[in-house]
Amino acid sequence: MSSSVSICVVGSGYVGLVAAVCFAEIGHRVTCVDNDESKIKMLRKGGVPIFERHLPELLERHRGQGVVFSSDLHGAVEQSETIFIAVGTPQGDSGAADLSYVEGVVSEIARSIRSYTVIVEKSTVPVYTNDWIRRVLCRFGVDPANFDVVSNPEFLREGSAIGDFLHPDRIVVGTSSPRAADVLRRIYEPLTGGSYYAQPDALAGQHTAQHPAPLLVTSPQSAELIKHASNAFLALKISFINAVATLAETVDADIEEIAAGVGLDHRIGREFLRAGLGYGGSCFPKDVAAFHWVAQQQGVHFRLLEEIRGINESQKEHFFNKVVSALWTLRGKRLAALGLAFKGGTDDVRESPAIDTIRRLLQAGALVTAFDPAATENAKKLLPASENMKYAADLYEAARGADAVLILTDWKEFGAIDLERLRAQMRFPIVIDGRNLYPADQMEGLGFSYVSMGRPAVYPVHEKQPVR
Ligand code: UDX
Numbered sequence: 433m434s435s436s437v438s439i440c441v442v443g444s445g446y447v448g449l450v451a452a453v454c455f456a457e458i459g460h461r462v463t464c465v466d467n468d469e470s471k472i473k474m475l476r477k478g479g480v481p482i483f484e485r486h487l488p489e490l491l492e493r494h495r496g497q498g499v500v501f502s503s504d505l506h507g508a509v510e511q512s513e514t515i516f517i518a519v520g521t522p523q524g525d526s527g528a529a530d531l532s533y534v535e536g537v538v539s540e541i542a543r544s545i546r547s548y549t550v551i552v553e554k555s556t557v558p559v560y561t562n563d564w565i566r567r568v569l570c571r572f573g574v575d576p577a578n579f580d581v582v583s584n585p586e587f588l589r590e591g592s593a594i595g596d597f598l599h600p601d602r603i604v605v606g607t608s609s610p611r612a613a614d615v616l617r618r619i620y621e622p623l624t625g626g627s628y629y630a631q632p633d634a635l636a637g638q639h640t641a642q643h644p645a646p647l648l649v650t651s652p653q654s655a656e657l658i659k660h661a662s663n664a665f666l667a668l669k670i671s672f673i674n675a676v677a678t679l680a681e682t683v684d685a686d687i688e689e690i691a692a693g694v695g696l697d698h699r700i701g702r703e704f705l706r707a708g709l710g711y712g713g714s715c716f717p718k719d720v721a722a723f724h725w726v727a728q729q730q731g732v733h734f735r736l737l738e739e740i741r742g743i744n745e746s747q748k749e750h751f752f753n754k755v756v757s758a759l760w761t762l763r764g765k766r767l768a769a770l771g772l773a774f775k776g777g778t779d780d781v782r783e784s785p786a787i788d789t790i791r792r793l794l795q796a797g798a799l800v801t802a803f804d805p806a807a808t809e810n811a812k813k814l815l816p817a818s819e820n821m822k823y824a825a826d827l828y829e830a831a832r833g834a835d836a837v838l839i840l841t842d843w844k845e846f847g848a849i850d851l852e853r854l855r856a857q858m859r860f861p862i863v864i865d866g867r868n869l870y871p872a873d874q875m876e877g878l879g880f881s882y883v884s885m886g887r888p889a890v891y892p893v894h895e896k897q898p899v900r
């Protein structure tokens with residue numbers, strides 16, 4: 433039987449906010465704390481600070497009831513059985529994750545613990561962070577009998593984070609304490625026992641009451657490595673298919689056909705084999721670097737991780753070269769950039785390949801007009817509007833008078849463009865697609881020059897293929 437647990441989630445970002453509303457959704461009492469007062473004010477007033485599917489509905493359902501928002505960490509810790517830490521762990525100069533926010537939060541928690549409390553590390557952290565948290569708590573004088581530390585990594589994709597939380601492939605609980613493991617089992621019981629899926633208003637997904645979510649208890653170090661290894665493996669799949677895509681181009685093969693043929697082998701799987709501009713976001717680039725750093729610290733030369741990163745970097749250059757080979761010179765050329773977010777379905781521009789590509793184009797003297805369904809405001813902080821950098825209200829406006837349209841993010845709406853309307857807006861019908869959203873023959877049939885990733889470029893009959 434499940435019972436309600438009082439939970440404090442520290443951090444109300446992409447991970448913390450999603451975790452907080454989802455814990456409320458499965459019946460717990462949650463206080464979500466953030467040291468950014470303006471964010472807390474906004475959340476209390478009914479605002480939704482990030483673009484994330486299902487988040488507005490769940491906030492609407494639980495705000496002020498199952499989940500309350502506060503900037504008082506001390507008060508929240510005092511009244512919670514379990515504290516989830518979900519503050520940022522950005523990449524430091526050495527490639528290692530910067531854990532200073534985590535340490536800061538832990539030292540504050542130390543001052544507020546009154547009775548047995550489980551501290552759960554949810555942010556992505558290097559191996560032995562669990563141990564460090566324990567040591568910091570002891571240094572601040574907390575009685576070891578009064579707490580346990582658990583590593584419970586998140587596997588939440590932005591854009592589908594709520595679905596990933598409520599229908600997880602697995603829940604990993606890393607702890608050496610049976611007592612703490614039981615608390616975590618109690619928290620996730622609605623998902624692992626299936627009672628959540630039996631509710632009429634449950635979010636539909638891969639699990640049902642008969643086939644609930646699996647939970648795996650491991651050592652803390654294993655849980656920490658599971659997180660890094662999972663993200664590094666997914667990044668590996670992307671870099672692998674991108675390397676094959678580059679090879680495919682040289683022999684006029686089609687990477688979409690190759691990915692389908694390779695992915696149908698169930699040992700490999702079809703997911704994360706989409707060739708394109710490479711991976712970005714707040715996790716993969718940072719986690720591959722942090723995992724490499726962790727290995728190095730232990731004297732292990734995990735060179736494969738360097739290669740994953742290297743291939744990812746070269747993808748952006750490869751795309752840039754495609755733009756040059758389609759347009760010859762870039763100075764003064766008007767380019768429409770479709771997409772700013774690091775992937776479709778999010779407003780997040782952290783480590784976005786789209787932003788990186790636009791920077792290169794601007795440096796080469798191009799005039800860029802960008803459109804993104806959700807990420808424009810965030811992008812403007814990195815690429816302020818100027819004479820050369822403009823933002824459009826929709827994609828057709830971005831394409832008006834353009835020498836070429838570049839597809840940089842795999843938003844669903846960019847795969848469903850009214851292509852005739854698009855072509856009518858453009859100066860020349862040239863589309864350079866970094867996300868392979870269209871079949872080449874469809875584009876050819878509509879008279880576009882169409883250049884994509886890992887597939888033969890098509891040009892209208894009157895245009896000769898440019899010299900590489
Ligand atoms: C998370 C994880 O922390 C990271 O390790 C993981 O790999 C990706 O997801 P994310 O939720 O994306 O990060 O970060 P962000 O959106 O920056 O949110 C962090 C929140 O913590 C912010 O709202 C920030 O104000 C808050 N914060 C930060 C605190 O409340 N206290 C602090 O000391 C530091």
Ligand code: UDX
Pocket residue numbers: 586587588589590591663666670703704705706707708709710711712713714715716774775776
């Ligand atoms: C990732 C993890 O997937 C998730 O489990 C969690 O650990 C947080 O980090 P996220 O960064 O939100 O999630 O997005 P994800 O869907 O994994 O995509 C990451 C990047 O890879 C994006 O830039 C995306 O465009 C790119 N990608 C993904 C590809 O280029 N090809 C693919 O086939 C899949």
